[in-house]
Amino acid sequence: xxxxxxxxxRTINPDLGxxxxxxxxxxxxxxxxxxxxxxxxxLTDGQEQVLLISLDLCTxxxxxxxxxxxxxxxxxxxxxxxxVIMFCTHTHTGPDVLGILHDSAPSETYLARLRHALLxxxxxxxxxxxxxxxxxxxxxxxxxxxxxxxxxxxxHSMYGDTTRPDxxxxxxxxxxxxxxxxxxxxxxxxxxxxxxxxxxxxxxxxGNFASADFPGEARRLVREALDPALPILYLQGASxxxxxxxxxxxxxxxxxxxxxxxxxxxxxxxxxxxxxADPTGEVTLRxxxxxxxxxxxxxxPEALQRALATREKGEEKAxxxxxxxxxxxxxxxxxEFAADPRDVLPIHAxxxxxxxxxxxxxxxYCQFGLDMKRRSPAAVTAVTQLADxxxxxxxxxxxxxxxGYSGEAIHWSRLEPYAGYKLVETSARLLHELWREGERPEP
Numbered sequence: 001x002x003x004x005x006x007x008x009x010r011t012i013n014p015d016l017g018x019x020x021x022x023x024x025x026x027x028x029x030x031x032x033x034x035x036x037x038x039x040x041x042x043l044t045d046g047q048e049q050v051l052l053i054s055l056d057l058c059t060x061x062x063x064x065x066x067x068x069x070x071x072x073x074x075x076x077x078x079x080x081x082x083x084v085i086m087f088c089t090h091t092h093t094g095p096d097v098l099g100i101l102h103d104s105a106p107s108e109t110y111l112a113r114l115r116h117a118l119l120x121x122x123x124x125x126x127x128x129x130x131x132x133x134x135x136x137x138x139x140x141x142x143x144x145x146x147x148x149x150x151x152x153x154x155x156h157s158m159y160g161d162t163t164r165p166d167x168x169x170x171x172x173x174x175x176x177x178x179x180x181x182x183x184x185x186x187x188x189x190x191x192x193x194x195x196x197x198x199x200x201x202x203x204x205x206x207g208n209f210a211s212a213d214f215p216g217e218a219r220r221l222v223r224e225a226l227d228p229a230l231p232i233l234y235l236q237g238a239s240x241x242x243x244x245x246x247x248x249x250x251x252x253x254x255x256x257x258x259x260x261x262x263x264x265x266x267x268x269x270x271x272x273x274x275x276x277a278d279p280t281g282e283v284t285l286r287x288x289x290x291x292x293x294x295x296x297x298x299x300x301p302e303a304l305q306r307a308l309a310t311r312e313k314g315e316e317k318a319x320x321x322x323x324x325x326x327x328x329x330x331x332x333x334x335x336e337f338a339a340d341p342r343d344v345l346p347i348h349a350x351x352x353x354x355x356x357x358x359x360x361x362x363x364x365y366c367q368f369g370l371d372m373k374r375r376s377p378a379a380v381t382a383v384t385q386l387a388d389x390x391x392x393x394x395x396x397x398x399x400x401x402x403x404g405y406s407g408e409a410i411h412w413s414r415l416e417p418y419a420g421y422k423l424v425e426t427s428a429r430l431l432h433e434l435w436r437e438g439e440r441p442e443p
Contacts, residue, residue: 003283005183006129007192007231008040010117012056013210014095019104021058022092022205024324026104029095033204033211034220036094038117039231040125041183041192042077043134043352045285049079050350051122052194052357053086054233056212060086061097061111063361063389069115070388076119077126082289084122085348087359087387089215089234092205098390100412102328132183132191135279136355138380141269142176143214143262144199144242146366148399148406156402162247170248171398172241172367174198178266179380180273181355186281190226195270196382198237198366203244203259214244217263218270225271235384238369240362240393240406283353286434289346292426295416296341297400297409299330307331329410336411343415345423346388349430354379356434358427359387362394363406368420375428377435394420 013036020027036056043050051073060066066086074081097114099105148171149160156171175198183191201213212219215234223230244258299307307326315323337343350357356378362385369383392412399407400417407413
């Protein structure tokens with residue numbers, strides 16, 4: 001059916017002095033290295049409509065805030081609230097909007113300003129909608145490397161010295177696929193570009209500043225080539241166990257250089273694909289979603305006992321790392337979920353022609369993203385994590401058995417061992433529903 005599209009961009013920088021998210025120690029924003037943005041893409045065929053919003057944040061704010069904001073956006077622009085899909089680039093140099101640390105809380109001033117920017121941007125994207133054509137393409141840009149290491153004693157860790165004699169290999173795979181969706185108007189002018197790849201946005205993760213990391217650098221370079229005001233959405237793939245650093249060949253150059261390298265790789269491949277793909281105005285637009293209920297892993301009695309002892313010692317004696325993991329990770333998990341060890345993971349599936357987007361709210365291990373793509377009926381499938389909520393890390397069985405950070409049971413790595421496999425099953429089913437002939441799927 002004929003498609004219409006609109007797009008917009010808003011700056012969402014924090015205030016100087018605001019907490020920066022992404023590490024287990026506190027950091028404060030001393031300056032703006034490069035702008036954080038919200039980028040919007042609205043698509044409609046006159047029946048279906050969907051609004052995609054890419055945010056330069058480590059995570060979306062908590063589920064209640066996200067749902068309330070989606071409802072406000074939907075009311076403002078005339079969409080069902082679940083047709084508004086917010087997702088994050090996962091930069092580790094953005095404002096704290098969740099507050100997982102005991103001594104850091106989101107700025108209510110910032111959250112109010114963020115909501116206002118989202119309302120304004122959504123209204124502009126919908127208001128500006130006009131007849132459009134879309135194109136999609138699939139290429140390759142190897143920007144991320146598995147960061148989970150296996151040791152001879154059966155334990156696994158996040159990072160480590162791979163020259164040690166007891167190093168036995170990497171725990172999981174990587175995904176170098178690079179997918180692109182782009183929208184042009186009837187005169188061929190670009191309205192928006194969305195691109196998808198798989199790597200933690202942590203090149204400058206320890207900085208005391210605001211930065212969109214490599215997704216922002218890629219955006220800058222694409223705009224330099226096409227249009228300085230072009231809305232560009234970065235869709236962060238299944239990268240819970242994937243980082244910018246090659247654990248098997250550690251070349252020690254600084255994060256700024258790595259940011260520029262990855263940004264150039266992404267921008268170059270996106271521009272190449274844009275030049276090769278032919279857009280079309282007659283496409284199928286469909287959307288559905290499902291809220292998947294999964295179990296939650298609770299701490300073991302031994303972990304609880306240790307965490308209680310850590311809290312009793314206090315942060316100064318226990319040390320920052322142990323205190324945060326035990327008090328904010330273990331004890332908070334027990335307090336929040338012991339009475340009802342269940343969680344809900346929202347999943348969205350979107351079809352635009354032969355391009356698909358499948359979302360989840362987790363830091364999903366890469367293997368699950370590969371499994372979703374292999375089972376997808378689409379020519380290009382953008383697995384997009386950290387969308388419409390926050391489910392924490394979602395490791396494979398190997399990650400759960402190996403333990404270590406992101407594998408053990410703490411508040412932000414709490415999902416049952418089979419959660420990722422259930423996500424794959426549900427995601428594949430939803431995608432295939434969108435490709436069936438006949439009736440539209442109902443949520």
